[in-house]
Amino acid sequence: MPQMTRAHxxxxxxxxxxxVEERGDEGSAKILRAYARIVHAALPKxxxxxxxxxxxxxxxxxxxxxxxxxTVAIADGxxxxxxxxxxxxxxxxxxxxxxxxxxxxxxxxxxxxxxxSRLTRRALPGQVLVSEAVAALLRTTKVPLRDLGVxxxxxxxxxxxxxxxxxxxxxxxxxxxxxxxxxxxTDIVRSTATATGRGERGWKDLFERHHQIVxxxxxxxxxxxxxxxxxxxxxxxxxxxxxxACVRSIRDRVKREVGVDIRAGIHIGECEVVAGKVGGIxxxxxxxxxxxxxxxxxxxxxxxxxxxxGSPVEFAERGRTALKGVPGEWLLYRVTDQTPAESDFPLPNx
Numbered sequence: 478m479p480q481m482t483r484a485h486x487x488x489x490x491x492x493x494x495x496x497v498e499e500r501g502d503e504g505s506a507k508i509l510r511a512y513a514r515i516v517h518a519a520l521p522k523x524x525x526x527x528x529x530x531x532x533x534x535x536x537x538x539x540x541x542x543x544x545x546x547x548t549v550a551i552a553d554g555x556x557x558x559x560x561x562x563x564x565x566x567x568x569x570x571x572x573x574x575x576x577x578x579x580x581x582x583x584x585x586x587x588x589x590x591x592x593x594s595r596l597t598r599r600a601l602p603g604q605v606l607v608s609e610a611v612a613a614l615l616r617t618t619k620v621p622l623r624d625l626g627v628x629x630x631x632x633x634x635x636x637x638x639x640x641x642x643x644x645x646x647x648x649x650x651x652x653x654x655x656x657x658x659x660x661x662x663t664d665i666v667r668s669t670a671t672a673t674g675r676g677e678r679g680w681k682d683l684f685e686r687h688h689q690i691v692x693x694x695x696x697x698x699x700x701x702x703x704x705x706x707x708x709x710x711x712x713x714x715x716x717x718x719x720x721x722a723c724v725r726s727i728r729d730r731v732k733r734e735v736g737v738d739i740r741a742g743i744h745i746g747e748c749e750v751v752a753g754k755v756g757g758i759x760x761x762x763x764x765x766x767x768x769x770x771x772x773x774x775x776x777x778x779x780x781x782x783x784x785x786x787g788s789p790v791e792f793a794e795r796g797r798t799a800l801k802g803v804p805g806e807w808l809l810y811r812v813t814d815q816t817p818a819e820s821d822f823p824l825p826n827x
Contacts (some may be wrong), residue, residue: 483537483538483539483575483576483589484537484538484539484540484541484543484544484545484573484574484575484611485535485536485537485538485573485574485575485576485589485590485592485593486534486535486536486537486538486544486547486548486571486572486573486593487533487534487535487536487571487572487573487590487593487594487596487597488516488533488534488536488548488551488569488570488571488597489532489533489534489569489570489597489598490508490512490532490533490567490568490569491568491569491570491601491602492568492715493505493531493532495715496508508567509531509532511558511562511567512532512555512567512569513529515551515554515555515558515567516534516551518554519547519550519551519554520536520547521543521547524538524539524540524543525537525538525539525543525544525547535590536548541575541611541614541615542614542615542618542620544573544575544611545573545605545607545611545615545620545641546620548571548573548605548641549605549641551569551571552569552571552603552604552605555567555569555603556603568602568603569602569603570597570598570600570601570602570603570604570606571596571597571600571604571605571606572592572593572594572595572596572597572598572599572600572605572606572607573593573596573605573606573607573608573611573641574588574589574590574592574593574596574607574608574610574611575589575608575610575611575614576588576589576592576610577589589610592608592630592636593608595630595631595632595634596608596630596638598630598631598701599628599630599631599638599701601656601755602656604640605640605641606625606638606639606640606641607622607638607639607640607641608636608637608638608639609636609637609638609639611639612637612639620641621641622639622640622641623639623640624637624639625638625639625640625754626638628754629702629704629705631695631696631701631702632696633692633702656747656748656749657745657746657747657748658713658745658746658747658748658755658759659713659714659715659716659717659719659720659743659744659745659781660711660712660713660743660744660745660746660748660755660759660760660763661700661710661711661712661713661714661720661723661724661741661742661743661763662709662710662711662712662741662742662743662763662764662766662767663691663709663710663724663727663728663739663740663741663767664707664708664709664710664739664740664767665687665708665709665731665737665738665739666737666738666739666740666770666771666772666773667738667772668707668708668737671683671737683735683736683737684708686734686735687708687731687735687737687739688705690727690730690731690734690735691710691727691731694723694726694727694730695710695712695714695723697723697726698714698719698720698722698723698726699714699715699719700712700713700714700719700720700723701713701714703754703755704754711760711763711764713748713755717743717745717777717781717784717785718785718788718790720743720781721743721775721777721785721790721812724741724743724775725775725812727739727741728741728773728775732773738772738773739773740767740770740771740772740773740774740775740776741767741770741774741775741776742763742764742765742766742767742768742769742770742775742776742777743763743766743775743776743777743778743781744759744762744763744766744777744778744780744781745759745778745780745781745784746758746759746762746780747759748760758803761800761802761803762778762800762803762807763778765800765801765802765803766778766800766807766809768801769795769798769800769809770811774811775811775812776795776809776810776811776812777792777809777810777811777812778807778808778809778810779807779808779809779810781810782810790812791812791813791815792810792811792812792813793810793811793813794808794809794810795809795810795811796808796809797809
């Protein structure tokens with residue numbers, strides 16, 4: 478079968494399951510119709526294959542520059558729609574990769590569609606993320622890109638990624654720069670002493686297994702790894718309930734399978750995109766909350782506890798404290814051992 482170099486584009490409505498749950502079939506269908514109208518209005522008349530499955534579009538372009546320009550045009554169209562329809566906002570993310578694929582079973586088989594899909598999952602609403610392969614093919618064109626550096630995709634793969642820029646110099650996300658997010662942080666308690674006690678080989682094995690468990694549970698609960706530093710993880714996740722369930726599962730599995738304790742901090746607040754990653758004061762707060770935890774503790778902010786009102790998760794007050802570098806005093810809580818296992822209570826749809 479002949480191999481063809483094509484640009485592969487995915488676009489996806491973030492949190493579509495939650496939208497269906499909140500708006501019902503009629504409301505979600507209205508959003509999908511608006512989404513489809515914007516997409517088809519921006520697509521060229523020829524040279525592109527377009528497929529739609531529920532809230533996901535998949536495009537195959539013969540021209541990489543045209544793929545990026547068209548995708549940015551779609552993102553701009555959605556941004557305009559969001560400004561005029563704030564009650565029906567479309568949180569759409571985009572990913573683009575280029576490479577050789579084989580026509581198989583009416584579709585395209587190869588690594589490029591897989592990478593494009595993962596970039597979409599890594600992207601924030603309104604972002605158009607492209608791979609290094611796409612960036613290389615655009616170097617002789619006037620398509621502007623912003624270098625976001627090396628980033629980790631949802632499957633754990635690291636890749637140099639770029640954000641496509643709109644022709645007018647904006648990022649295609651007017652009105653969406655700040656957004657509500659649940660952030661979670663974990664690390665291994667007394668990691669230095671553990672590394673010394675287990676030796677270089679033992680620590681390496683522990684370290685790798687710990688990372689594997691954390692990433693498995695993030696995937697299981699729909700979390701997105703944002704960054705790692707040593708034995709620490711920083712991730713975002715749809716809801717505080719999922720964050721608590723995810724962290725409890727990580728804590729219990731790491732203790733059982735690796736024999737070490739972790740600690741965790743969870744916060745919810747307004748965030749923004751900083752150098753291609755979720756950042757802002759809320760992220761600093763989550764990290765500082767984690768730093769105050771003891772072995773096996775899951776600490777949360779008052780905001781998390783308030784949002785989870787009515788859930789079966791039980792909290793015990795940890796007291797008011799200052800967080801390094803953050804103004805004021807913060808009332809913190811810990812998740813108690815009386816909280817039922819995640820299998821005993823429903824998790825919100827993603």
